Amino acid sequence: MEDLKLELKTKIIEALNLEDIELTDINDDDPLFGDGLGLDSIDALELIVLMDKDYGIKLTDPKEGKTIFQSINTMAAYISEHRTK
């Protein structure tokens, strides 16, 4: 699980072009949106693509995303349970 969390942080920084953010800047339970990393609605869509492309998870309900993308912890837990690749 720790490897997956590290992998997720790396992928998020790269996919969302978070140029000034280091891996160590993201705590596992930091909110990804709002006061945390400050991601926006386009970033949320980009995370949905990332889930599909890299883990074979198709999210169709936007309400699901709100829960899954709360933090690295919640993302990693969901991916562990639902990944198909």
Next chain:
Amino acid sequence: MNTEYHISTFVSIKKNFIFLNGEKWFSVDTKMSFSEFSKSVYKHLGMEYPKFYKMDHLSKLGILAAETLFNHQGFSPEKEEIALILSNKSSSLDTDVKHQESIATADEFFPSPAVFVYTLANICLGEISIKYNLQTENAFFVFEQMNAEFLSIYASQLLHSGKAKKALCGWVEYYDENFEAFIYLVEKQGKFAHNTETIEKLYKH
């Protein structure tokens, strides 16, 4: 001749150089990709705007040119009623190609929302407007080459109509690592008369 208005400042970005009012303002010695070059300019300008890194290359080029010009002017752009009139040859083709590549095959069909939102040239205007809180008229035109006469007439008519007090005009072109920006500020006061001949002369400077 549209000598009622003047050009107060102009900025050119070519290859690894930035010229401000015809004088070299920034340069890098080594050959860089646009990504590296734009990051160098961003840091040189002392910008703190993380959204910059999420933009496509065309928008980055427009923002860097505008930031250089506005910094030199030393004013708050949002208070100046500045219209935006930009143009180029390739529209948003560089980003269009990236988007097309992401949907080219059924097996690897993963269009990126962050890329897709830049598949219009006038998004460059939107990014400049957001960065400087401009709520003014704006237009982006696509020409085969820099069209000084059109820009001159359009800017003069817009300013004459009273819809803006100043106009940031010019050419912001990017495609496949080839880039060039030439922007100038049109207002009542300025060193250069605002007309086709002057714009062409400054562009070729």
